[in-house]
Amino acid sequence: MNTPAPNPAKIIRPPSQWDKSLDRGFIWLTRFFALAIAGILLWIAVQVTIQAAPAIQSSGLGFIFESTWDPVKDQYGVLPQIYGTMVSALIALILAVPIGVGTALLLSENFLPLPIRTVMVFLVELLAAIPSVVYGLWGIFVLIPILKEVGGWLHSQLGWIPFFNTPLAGPGMLPAGVVLAIMILPIITAISRDSLISLPPELRQASLGLGATRWETIFQVLIPAAISGIVGAVMLALGRAMGETMAVTMLIGNANNINISILAPANTIASLLASQFAEASGLQISSLMYAALILFLLTLLVNVLAELIVQKVKRI
Amino acid sequence: MPESIPETANSTLTSGNLHRSLSPRTLFNEVMTALAFLCGALALIPLLAVLSYVAIQGFSSLNFSVFTELPPPPMSQGGGFGNAIAGTLIMVGIAAAIAVPVGVLAAIYLTEFSDPHTVRWIRFATNVLSGVPSIIAGVFAYGIVVLTFVGLKWGSYSPIAGGVALAVLMLPIIVRTTDESLQLVPSEMRQAAVGLGATKFQTVWGVVLPAALPAIVTGTTLAVARASGETAPLIFTALFSPFWPQIWPPQQFIAPTASLAVLVYNFAIVPFKNQQQLAWAASLILVLMVLLTSIISRWAIRQRS
Amino acid sequence: MSFSITTTEPQETVFSANDVKVYYGKFLALKGISIDIFKNSVTAFIGPSGCGKSTLLRCFNRLNDLIENFHLEGKIVYHHQNLYDPQVDPVEVRRRIGMVFQKPNPFPKSIYDNVAFGARINGYKGDMDELVEKSLRSAALWDEVKDKLKESGLALSGGQQQRLCIARAIAVQPDAILMDEPCSALDPISTLRVEELIHQLKERYSIIIVTHNMQQASRVADMTAFFNVEPTDKGGRMGYLVEYDRTEVIFQTPKQQATQEYVSGRFG
Numbered sequence: 001m002n003t004p005a006p007n008p009a010k011i012i013r014p015p016s017q018w019d020k021s022l023d024r025g026f027i028w029l030t031r032f033f034a035l036a037i038a039g040i041l042l043w044i045a046v047q048v049t050i051q052a053a054p055a056i057q058s059s060g061l062g063f064i065f066e067s068t069w070d071p072v073k074d075q076y077g078v079l080p081q082i083y084g085t086m087v088s089a090l091i092a093l094i095l096a097v098p099i100g101v102g103t104a105l106l107l108s109e110n111f112l113p114l115p116i117r118t119v120m121v122f123l124v125e126l127l128a129a130i131p132s133v134v135y136g137l138w139g140i141f142v143l144i145p146i147l148k149e150v151g152g153w154l155h156s157q158l159g160w161i162p163f164f165n166t167p168l169a170g171p172g173m174l175p176a177g178v179v180l181a182i183m184i185l186p187i188i189t190a191i192s193r194d195s196l197i198s199l200p201p202e203l204r205q206a207s208l209g210l211g212a213t214r215w216e217t218i219f220q221v222l223i224p225a226a227i228s229g230i231v232g233a234v235m236l237a238l239g240r241a242m243g244e245t246m247a248v249t250m251l252i253g254n255a256n257n258i259n260i261s262i263l264a265p266a267n268t269i270a271s272l273l274a275s276q277f278a279e280a281s282g283l284q285i286s287s288l289m290y291a292a293l294i295l296f297l298l299t300l301l302v303n304v305l306a307e308l309i310v311q312k313v314k315r316i
Numbered sequence: 317m318p319e320s321i322p323e324t325a326n327s328t329l330t331s332g333n334l335h336r337s338l339s340p341r342t343l344f345n346e347v348m349t350a351l352a353f354l355c356g357a358l359a360l361i362p363l364l365a366v367l368s369y370v371a372i373q374g375f376s377s378l379n380f381s382v383f384t385e386l387p388p389p390p391m392s393q394g395g396g397f398g399n400a401i402a403g404t405l406i407m408v409g410i411a412a413a414i415a416v417p418v419g420v421l422a423a424i425y426l427t428e429f430s431d432p433h434t435v436r437w438i439r440f441a442t443n444v445l446s447g448v449p450s451i452i453a454g455v456f457a458y459g460i461v462v463l464t465f466v467g468l469k470w471g472s473y474s475p476i477a478g479g480v481a482l483a484v485l486m487l488p489i490i491v492r493t494t495d496e497s498l499q500l501v502p503s504e505m506r507q508a509a510v511g512l513g514a515t516k517f518q519t520v521w522g523v524v525l526p527a528a529l530p531a532i533v534t535g536t537t538l539a540v541a542r543a544s545g546e547t548a549p550l551i552f553t554a555l556f557s558p559f560w561p562q563i564w565p566p567q568q569f570i571a572p573t574a575s576l577a578v579l580v581y582n583f584a585i586v587p588f589k590n591q592q593q594l595a596w597a598a599s600l601i602l603v604l605m606v607l608l609t610s611i612i613s614r615w616a617i618r619q620r621s
Numbered sequence: 622m623s624f625s626i627t628t629t630e631p632q633e634t635v636f637s638a639n640d641v642k643v644y645y646g647k648f649l650a651l652k653g654i655s656i657d658i659f660k661n662s663v664t665a666f667i668g669p670s671g672c673g674k675s676t677l678l679r680c681f682n683r684l685n686d687l688i689e690n691f692h693l694e695g696k697i698v699y700h701h702q703n704l705y706d707p708q709v710d711p712v713e714v715r716r717r718i719g720m721v722f723q724k725p726n727p728f729p730k731s732i733y734d735n736v737a738f739g740a741r742i743n744g745y746k747g748d749m750d751e752l753v754e755k756s757l758r759s760a761a762l763w764d765e766v767k768d769k770l771k772e773s774g775l776a777l778s779g780g781q782q783q784r785l786c787i788a789r790a791i792a793v794q795p796d797a798i799l800m801d802e803p804c805s806a807l808d809p810i811s812t813l814r815v816e817e818l819i820h821q822l823k824e825r826y827s828i829i830i831v832t833h834n835m836q837q838a839s840r841v842a843d844m845t846a847f848f849n850v851e852p853t854d855k856g857g858r859m860g861y862l863v864e865y866d867r868t869e870v871i872f873q874t875p876k877q878q879a880t881q882e883y884v885s886g887r888f889g
Binding site: 015019020022023026027029030031033034035036037038040041043044047048050051098099100101102103105106107109111120122123124125126127129130131132133134135136137138140141142182185189213214215216218236239240242243244245246249250270273274277278289292295296299300302303304306307311 | 341342344345348349351352353354355356358359360362363365366367369370373417418419421422423424425426428429430434436437438440441442443444445447448449450451452453455456458459460463484487488491513515516517518520521541542545546547548551552555577580581584585592595596599602603606607610614
Binding site for chain 2: 717
């Protein structure tokens with residue numbers, strides 16, 4: 001078998017001009033799209049501001065402190081919606097932070113055999129995958145009837161507390177807060193758990209080796225060491241709760257006024273947008289865009305802070 | 317000589333027994349463990365409650381005609397949401413057609429060509445973008461697509477605008493999953509390709525990308541499934557329609573279009589039983605889609621590792 | 622298996638392991654270990670890697686309980702109580718039997734809080750400043766850190782961190798201290814300081830040290846146990862105790878061929 005050696009010149013050739021330009025073009029293309037991602041954030045801000053411009057001119061900063069939303073008189077202010085956004089998110093955090101962090105601890109320690117933990121982690125992830133509108137539908141037909149009982153009890157027993165001084169007629173701040181809690185719980189659990197399981201096992205051993213009980217170890221060593229991850233998780237959840245739209249729109253009652261009672265209907269910026277946009281025109285649309293701009297800036301602030309905290313954790 | 321150490325409070329070390337006792341410490345430990353289990357249960361109850369209720373209500377209203385018929389008027393029998401399924405498929409398709417190439421190419425830049433500084437900023441921007449409320453994506457697409465079409469007198473609301481809004485939401489997920497899966501490709505593979513004289517394009521296109529492809533497909537599928545459940549952005553961009561979407565001629569394509577998610581929203585807040593039942597059936601389809609893609613992608617990841 | 626120890630005087634035992642078998646799932650990892658550990662002495666566990674010396678060490682304070690499929694048969698008696706009696710609370714055990722780990726593992730807290738941690742969780746009511754100072758002095762670290770007690774324990778050098786971990790362990794006044802290759806992550810000078818420290822500490826504590834450094838064993842230990850490993854039928858590896866005696870006997874006139882070969886550096 002004497003095959004002649006192939007002529008090296010035929011196999012090995014330097015990259016042609018075409019190869020080189022393809023290479024360069026490809027790199028530029030990927031660079032363009034990568035920068036486009038950062039660009040989109042900026043574009044969103046610019047776009048929303050342009051659409052809000054007429055309302056910004058007519059209402060100015062007073063928009064934030066004004067509490068009338070009256071399309072008939074063309075008077076717009078979003079104080080109740082900002083209040084509603086904050087309070088519903090706060091209710092959600094009050095419910096979801098302890099449960100979410102507790103679940104993260106349950107799933108990061110060896111309370112349960114590994115296969116069961118893996119399944120539970122997956123189930124908690126699924127909670128985040130269910131569409132918002134499905135939570136809304138479920139909230140209307142299942143959650144509100146249940147909460148009516150709870151709300152009725154709260155009102156009759158604790159009605160002297162301002163937060164419970166109205167009965168729960170149906171939709172309201174509380175149902176919205178509860179469903180938001182369900183929706184942000186997986187974020188809190190997943191990110192807190194990540195930061196807990198990435199702690200070096202030596203820390204746990206050192207603490208147990210000193211005669212600490214499991215929960216002394218958790219509270220005095222593990223949680224302090226993972227605190228930035230947990231805080232970052234809570235911030236991300238806050239951002240999500242503030243921007244969540246459909247489920248809240250369907251459950252909060254869309255009442256454009258401030259009521260101290262969490263059993264009364266209320267509104268958030270996002271649900272104001274969702275419920276009014278279809279029938280809006282003229283200055284009302286622009287005012288909705290102004291509200292959207294405020295929501296965008298609020299969530300941007302929260303998300304940037306959350307990312308900075310989480311990134312700091314990753315770099316250590 | 318070591319210093320002598322002051323006696324600690326319970327220094328009955330060698331004499332004391334080691335048995336479990338119901339000291340406050342032990343009690344606290346047991347109570348906290350019970351609380352942790354309670355938290356786990358509280359976290360899973362909503363999932364089971366939502367899934368079981370959607371399944372019961374959904375399956376009982378599901379039949380073949382929901383896939384083929386148009387939404388019924390109030391108080392009448394039958395009907396379906398074939399147009400909403402078609403509309404969702406069209407809009408998710410448009411979104412994927414935009415977001416997949418952009419997202420994958422951007423991720424390639426991040427892992428293959430970029431410097432660490434730029435990478436950090438773009439990853440940061442990606443994460444922030446994924447935190448942008450979905451309704452803002454809708455407002456954005458309304459501004460750049462719907463208003464443009466109005467200006468051009470082509471119409472107003474359209475599945476194109478809906479697709480753009482969903483693309484903005486899918487983009488960060490696709491960038492992140494692609495970025496992660498490209499990073500998992502061993503650098504030896506790249507070195508081997510470069511060592512054979514491949515250009516950067518040939519290395520990435522011929523070696524790195526195929527190696528990461530299964531993970532990219534998984535991530536994209538998840539992003540598509542999530543996007544199909546999005547409602548808020550579509551209210552600003554595609555609205556709803558009781559008719560079938562028209563693909564041809566193009567003037568007819570630029571028209572309000574139905575989607576499963578908006579159908580659920582519209583029919584959930586009406587008092588008519590037949591429309592509510594369709595809302596449950598549509599919810600079931602959305603949930604099944606997310607559920608199945610999540611399970612399959614999880615299974616696929618398991619298989620590979 | 623029992624060992625006739627070439628000893629001059631009878632000594633008080635702290636631990637007495639009796640036919641201890643360790644399983645991971647179904648696999649036997651350590652077979653039938655019987656060994657007595659004496660009070661106020663330093664006992665070294667030596668042997669090739671994988672022989673189970675660290676595993677055995679962690680049986681003495683029940684730290685292996687953290688491993689999911691760990692299972693132990695036999696008895697480890699500590700002051701007349703079986704450590705593996707179902708009635709026994711592992712937290713109580715670890716409280717009395719301190720541990721120093723291979724890699725220095727200070728908590729991400731201040732130097733002061735690292736030392737005070739154990740005393741605090743145990744409800745120590747006395748003068749915490751005094752306890753911290755004395756513990757740091759005992760660990761020969763006080764002079765180096767007395768001006769920066771509020772700084773993070775992680776800011777110290779590796780050798781200082783390890784001595785901080787020792788201070789942290791002795792602040793809870795344990796009865797015995799287990800050391801799992803405490804010097805393997807340290808430079809030679811830090812190693813020497815920790816070894817000096819071990820010498821001083823044995824006047825108050827009973828110490829077991831796992832080491833793969835035979836010079837270290839011969840320098841610090843009064844008693845030495847040599848472990849070896851053999852393959853099992855099922856393809857696993859199983860550790861066993863070959864010989865246990867006074868250190869000079871193990872290093873100069875061992876009774877077993879394997880010990881002789883190991884200490885003279887012919888294998889392992």
